[in-house]
Every structure is written in C-alpha cells, then in structure tokens.
Amino acid sequence: MSTARQTRQREVIVQVLQQAEGPLSAPELLARAQVTLPGLGTATVYRTLKLMQEQGEAHAVHLDGEPMYESSGRGHHHHFSCNGCGRVFSLHSCPVALPRGTVYPGGFVVEDHEVTLYGRCPQCAAQQAQAPAPGVTAG
Incomplete structure (x- = not known):
C-alpha cells in the first residue's frame, strides 16, 4: 500500500x-x-x-x-444519546457545576467528569409527537 x-x-x-x-x-x-x-x-x-x-x-x-x-x-463537552435513532450528539453546555478538585464524601477527588444524557433527538421527538398514541385508532 x-x-x-x-x-x-x-x-x-x-x-x-x-x-x-x-x-x-x-x-x-x-x-x-x-x-x-x-x-x-x-x-x-x-x-x-x-x-x-x-x-x-x-x-x-x-x-x-x-x-x-x-x-x-473540542473542549469540555458532554453527550446526548438518542433512544430513537441511536445517534450520539455533542452538547457544548455543561449541565453539572463540578469543578476539578471537588472532594466527595469518602475522599473521592474529582479530576474530570463526563455526562451522557439519554432521550430523543429533535427529529425523533417530532416523529414521536406526530405518531398516534398506542391503542388509539384514527377515525
């Protein structure tokens, strides 16, 4: 090659x-x-x-x-995993105010953190909103 x-x-x-x-x-x-x-x-x-x-x-x-x-x-960021389509997106805002060096009970010292949120991306949420509720028939 x-x-x-x-x-x-x-x-x-x-x-x-x-x-x-x-x-x-x-x-x-x-x-x-x-x-x-x-x-x-x-x-x-x-x-x-x-x-x-x-x-x-x-x-x-x-x-x-x-x-x-x-x-x-890409700097500090977290992720959103869509339960509908399976895609993973980068989120550029941090939902956790957890500074480096924070000490948790038991002596755990935070050096870094990662957060993954799970749910539905905008496209999957829109599709779900348009779908009829289970057991409901049109007519």
Whole structure:
C-alpha cells in the first residue's frame, strides 16, 4: 500500500470525525468514510483510529460499553444519546457545576467528569409527537 493512499485514507477519516455532530462508532465512521473512499476497509479504520489516539488527535468515548470516537481538542463537552435513532450528539453546555478538585464524601477527588444524557433527538421527538398514541385508532 502506498504512502499517498494511506495519507488519503487518514485525511478522509479525520475529515469524517471533524464533521460529525458527535462521536461515531468505528462502523459508523467506516460507512461515512466509504462515501468518499469506497475501498476503505475496516482494518484501516481501526489502525488509523489507534494511531490518532496515540498521537492525541482523537479519543474514545465509552457509551453503554461501546467505544465511539471523536476528534480531540473540542473542549469540555458532554453527550446526548438518542433512544430513537441511536445517534450520539455533542452538547457544548455543561449541565453539572463540578469543578476539578471537588472532594466527595469518602475522599473521592474529582479530576474530570463526563455526562451522557439519554432521550430523543429533535427529529425523533417530532416523529414521536406526530405518531398516534398506542391503542388509539384514527377515525
């Protein structure tokens, strides 16, 4: 495999991560990157993600045990996971006022925090609002 090809693959993967509205699973990343590079393989995505993490360009977010990946350098933010469509969005406001160094009872010292909110994204909430209630028939 030539270096130019590998560079192009990495460029596309970086671009997909940077344009994503939130963290992506490796399969989601692969599917989005294959729109631009149809021949891109799963192993290349995982190798590139590993390298990007080692170089501090990306990091994993663990939601429900599944690693999802996003570009580093997005600043302090949290996530919203949609129960309808399964997409994960970045939230750029912090719902928790929890400064570094806070000591919880028992001696737990806070160094950082992550919050994931679960519910329905705007599109899924709108679809749910338009759907008839269960057991209700039109007529």
